[in-house]
Amino acid sequence: MVSSLVFAVLAVATFGFFGLNLKRIWAQLQVGVGADEPRLDQPAVRLVGMLRGGFLQEKMLKDFWPAVMHYMIFFGFVTVTIGTVETLSHGVGHAFTFRLILGDGRLYSLFLFTQDVG
Numbered sequence: 001m002v003s004s005l006v007f008a009v010l011a012v013a014t015f016g017f018f019g020l021n022l023k024r025i026w027a028q029l030q031v032g033v034g035a036d037e038p039r040l041d042q043p044a045v046r047l048v049g050m051l052r053g054g055f056l057q058e059k060m061l062k063d064f065w066p067a068v069m070h071y072m073i074f075f076g077f078v079t080v081t082i083g084t085v086e087t088l089s090h091g092v093g094h095a096f097t098f099r100l101i102l103g104d105g106r107l108y109s110l111f112l113f114t115q116d117v118g
Helices: 002-029 043-055 058-062 064-092 106-117
Strands: none
Touching (some): 043 058
């Protein structure tokens, strides 16, 4: 119980310190200064564009083998990040596991396999 509390306090402090540094860097860069651009119009189109460009890495499909290698590295990092989130969550609340979200079926087995391979 005490170790979970200490972990939670340290995690909040770490993320708070990161947030303050990010705010300081953001102010130094003066991001957003310039011509006004409507960034809240067409939210569905913008969301689809973000998912296609950011998550599916659509531009990588120009060359097949470099795209395959890129996808392996990219989704490896995504898998490791998901595993890290589970580990951090388990440090705060010992009862949490992705089994609660994914169930006991094939999806959870696939998740465990990616964690073992990654």
